[in-house]
Amino acid sequence: MNSNRRFLALALSALASAGCVSRTSPTPPTFQAGGLLALSTPPPNPYSLQNALEGVYDTSSLFGSSVVVHASQWGDLSTAVQASVSILAQDHDAFAILQAGCLAPLTLPAITTTQLVLEGYWRYLDVNDPDPSTTGLVRLFVEPQAMVDYVCGAPAWNSSMTPGDPRPAPSQASVVLAGSSGNGENEPGSPLTVNWLHARKSRNGPDGTPTFLVGVHHGGCQTTDNCGISENTPQTAILAAQLGGDYLEVDTRLTKDNVPVFFHLSLNPGVVQGAYCTGQVEDYTYEQLLADCRLRNGEVIPRVVDMIDYILARTTLPLYLDSKTPDVILPVAEILTGLDGELGLNPGEYPDNVNDPNNNGYVRCSPPPPSHPTPWPPPGKRCLFPGSSPVWQRGVIGLPDSSAVSTYQQELAAKQFSSNQHCLVEEATSDVTGVPCVAWMPRYTRGPMTSDVLQLQQGGYFVGFWTINDQATIDAFLTTAVPNGILTNYLGLLNQRFEAVGTAPPYTPYRATTP
Amino acid sequence: MRRLVLALALVAAPAVRAETEVAAAPAPAPEEKPLQAWEVDLFAGYGQLAWPAEDTTNVAWSNGGPAFALTFAYRGPHFTHPFFDISYVPILSSGKSVNVFTPGTGSQTVFASNSSWAWGFVVGPGWDVDWFRFRVGVGIYDVVVRTEVAGATSTISQLTVGFLASASALVWRPDPFAIGVEARMAALQFPFTGIYQSMWQVGLTGRWDFVHHH
Numbered sequence: 001m002n003s004n005r006r007f008l009a010l011a012l013s014a015l016a017s018a019g020c021v022s023r024t025s026p027t028p029p030t031f032q033a034g035g036l037l038a039l040s041t042p043p044p045n046p047y048s049l050q051n052a053l054e055g056v057y058d059t060s061s062l063f064g065s066s067v068v069v070h071a072s073q074w075g076d077l078s079t080a081v082q083a084s085v086s087i088l089a090q091d092h093d094a095f096a097i098l099q100a101g102c103l104a105p106l107t108l109p110a111i112t113t114t115q116l117v118l119e120g121y122w123r124y125l126d127v128n129d130p131d132p133s134t135t136g137l138v139r140l141f142v143e144p145q146a147m148v149d150y151v152c153g154a155p156a157w158n159s160s161m162t163p164g165d166p167r168p169a170p171s172q173a174s175v176v177l178a179g180s181s182g183n184g185e186n187e188p189g190s191p192l193t194v195n196w197l198h199a200r201k202s203r204n205g206p207d208g209t210p211t212f213l214v215g216v217h218h219g220g221c222q223t224t225d226n227c228g229i230s231e232n233t234p235q236t237a238i239l240a241a242q243l244g245g246d247y248l249e250v251d252t253r254l255t256k257d258n259v260p261v262f263f264h265l266s267l268n269p270g271v272v273q274g275a276y277c278t279g280q281v282e283d284y285t286y287e288q289l290l291a292d293c294r295l296r297n298g299e300v301i302p303r304v305v306d307m308i309d310y311i312l313a314r315t316t317l318p319l320y321l322d323s324k325t326p327d328v329i330l331p332v333a334e335i336l337t338g339l340d341g342e343l344g345l346n347p348g349e350y351p352d353n354v355n356d357p358n359n360n361g362y363v364r365c366s367p368p369p370p371s372h373p374t375p376w377p378p379p380g381k382r383c384l385f386p387g388s389s390p391v392w393q394r395g396v397i398g399l400p401d402s403s404a405v406s407t408y409q410q411e412l413a414a415k416q417f418s419s420n421q422h423c424l425v426e427e428a429t430s431d432v433t434g435v436p437c438v439a440w441m442p443r444y445t446r447g448p449m450t451s452d453v454l455q456l457q458q459g460g461y462f463v464g465f466w467t468i469n470d471q472a473t474i475d476a477f478l479t480t481a482v483p484n485g486i487l488t489n490y491l492g493l494l495n496q497r498f499e500a501v502g503t504a505p506p507y508t509p510y511r512a513t514t515p
Numbered sequence: 516m517r518r519l520v521l522a523l524a525l526v527a528a529p530a531v532r533a534e535t536e537v538a539a540a541p542a543p544a545p546e547e548k549p550l551q552a553w554e555v556d557l558f559a560g561y562g563q564l565a566w567p568a569e570d571t572t573n574v575a576w577s578n579g580g581p582a583f584a585l586t587f588a589y590r591g592p593h594f595t596h597p598f599f600d601i602s603y604v605p606i607l608s609s610g611k612s613v614n615v616f617t618p619g620t621g622s623q624t625v626f627a628s629n630s631s632w633a634w635g636f637v638v639g640p641g642w643d644v645d646w647f648r649f650r651v652g653v654g655i656y657d658v659v660v661r662t663e664v665a666g667a668t669s670t671i672s673q674l675t676v677g678f679l680a681s682a683s684a685l686v687w688r689p690d691p692f693a694i695g696v697e698a699r700m701a702a703l704q705f706p707f708t709g710i711y712q713s714m715w716q717v718g719l720t721g722r723w724d725f726v727h728h729h
Contacts, residue, residue, distance in 0.1 A: 285669070291629075
């Protein structure tokens with residue numbers, strides 16, 4: 001009997017300690033008091049970093065060899081366009097996201113000349129729950145001085161100017177990022193050196209337009225990867241841009257009161273908080289979702305109109321809007337139409353938003369469209385992020401199955417869409433040309449399907465695959481299918497593998513063409 | 516998950532040991548047969564959400580609710596007895612003000628009135644130790660959420676895996692009945708994730724051996 005009681009006690013204690021899921025996520029480490037960036041000023045031109053630092057590098061520790069250094073621009077036009085520098089690696093699916101700051105001489109006693117400092121955090125994404133052994137802080141200083149002076153001495157850029165830095169950068173051959181990394185919130189102390197190897201590979205086709213794009217599955221990071229930002233949120237678009245994403249796949253659903261929102265599957269405790277948050281998005285009105293549910297990192301489930309609005313103004317990312325139910329297709333198309341302030345600019349386009357004073361959609365300002373009326377932007381219109389394509393090229397409705405295709409065709413026949421509405425098909429290639437849509441995005445488990453890929457690419461269609469997360473399969477598809485894009489959860493890995501084995505297809509897909 | 520497997524293995528072990536011991540022991544005389552009984556138990560009490568702690572920001576009121584359970588069990592010659600438990604588990608009821616942004620109307624404050632409860636269907640082993648009774652089990656819980664926000668009401672139900680642990684003290688045992696106090700914990704686990712919600716209940720319990728013989 002005594003042994004039975006011991007078993008009983010052990011069983012009860014084991015049950016009591018069975019694993020519990022945390023419904024909140026850890027946040028990335030940050031420097032105390034803002035680090036050296038708090039003492040610095042941002043580079044005068046956020047695009048200078050692209051000329052100065054982008055390339056393939058070797059690292060002395062932490063990230064392995066042949067890592068990609070990627071510069072990105074993002075932010076709110078009403079404040080300032082910001083720049084980030086990221087290190088994207090294959091080892092551990094690692095990345096580092098760093099912000100740049102120019103330190104003037106004598107900011108600190110040790111600083112005698114202007115210095116360019118990069119500060120941020122690193123993360124191994126092959127571990128879902130980050131701890132101090134898989135995430136920490138990074139501080140790097142840019143060398144040589146000629147490159148520092150190029151970035152920190154650049155003429156100031158503002159959003160009325162064409163995006164970019166027209167000045168040629170000094171030779172990158174001697175660029176070194178030297179500094180240290182740390183673990184967790186500890187000050188960086190382990191030496192880290194990042195040495196230039198060679199320039200990044202071109203992703204452009206023969207006519208100079210991009211023909212290979214890195215696709216972002218639900219956002220820069222899956223909610224379950226605990227990057228501090230939940231998937232399918234506006235903020236994750238910024239993360240995606242920082243991590244080298246070129247287009248964003250996000251999921252649309254319709255609430256009980258017909259409000260289109262972004263959300264993937266069910267209200268699973270792994271991705272949402274709230275004692276009353278269970279079931280499906282479709283079970284709730286939008287107000288009920290706001291009252292009862294928060295995403296894992298505390299965000300609200302975003303409305304489609306709010307999130308697209310945010311992304312159009314803060315990044316250049318196109319959006320692949322995956323329709324999780326057919327009834328969300330038309331409401332999302334109507335939102336895209338309302339946000340496109342350039343509709344009507346070219347003959348045959350409808351509705352005529354460009355001349356509608358009540359429309360406050362987005363137009364290209366930096367640079368403006370090749371031909372446009374004056375004044376530009378028209379009264380009431382808002383400016384897209386510098387370098388952006390027009391809204392109609394940035395919002396593509398995804399049709400994941402035959403019922404979605406059928407619904408889209410019915411709405412198209414009833415002229416419910418704007419003249420420029422685009423769609424993407426996941427299943428039959430015949431639907432891509434039959435609807436017609438502009439892109440084909442099959443599941444990768446169907447195989448590379450090289451002849452189908454080639455046939456559609458030659459017709460000017462975009463071909464991508466979803467969703468590939470391991471190196472061997474990424475390599476196989478990059479080398480055999482040669483697609484225009486791959487959706488992945490690991491943007492650093494895909495960027496790194498493209499540099500290693502990828503080739504840009506020689507055919508220009510739809511988004512690079514102008515009407 | 517490994518800890519859960521370990522727990523279930525440990526729970527099963529006493530039954531196996533008891534079987535072995537009974538098989539090895541010499542056959543008792545007929546008049547010395549232990550009590551064998553089919554019993555039905557009733558539990559009534561109060562309970563509410565235990566973990567995770569509710570976010571009390573702007574919460575106007577919050578409480579749990581009445582809890583009930585009906586259990587059938589068979590007490591045989593073994594130390595471990597199997598049971599089947601049907602329970603009504605209150606999770607949480609609350610009202611709070613929420614600031615929401617709605618299309619066309621902008622930002623406004625609305626009042627959300629919510630309640631959540633679950634129906635549980637659980638099987639597992641139990642143990643009687645003198646006048647104490649312990650039970651652990653696993654089963655299906657149908658979690659129901661009722662929410663009312665700005666006049667819109669929804670009731671959602673969701674099936675999840677759940678666990679039950681209970682401890683009772685049967686302080687008064689007039690044969691074939693027993694009456695006592697009981698504390699119960701229920702934990703909900705969404706498939707492929709960890710436990711995400713647990714609830715406690717305390718109350719009175721009664722046992723009736725509706726079939727028993729020596």
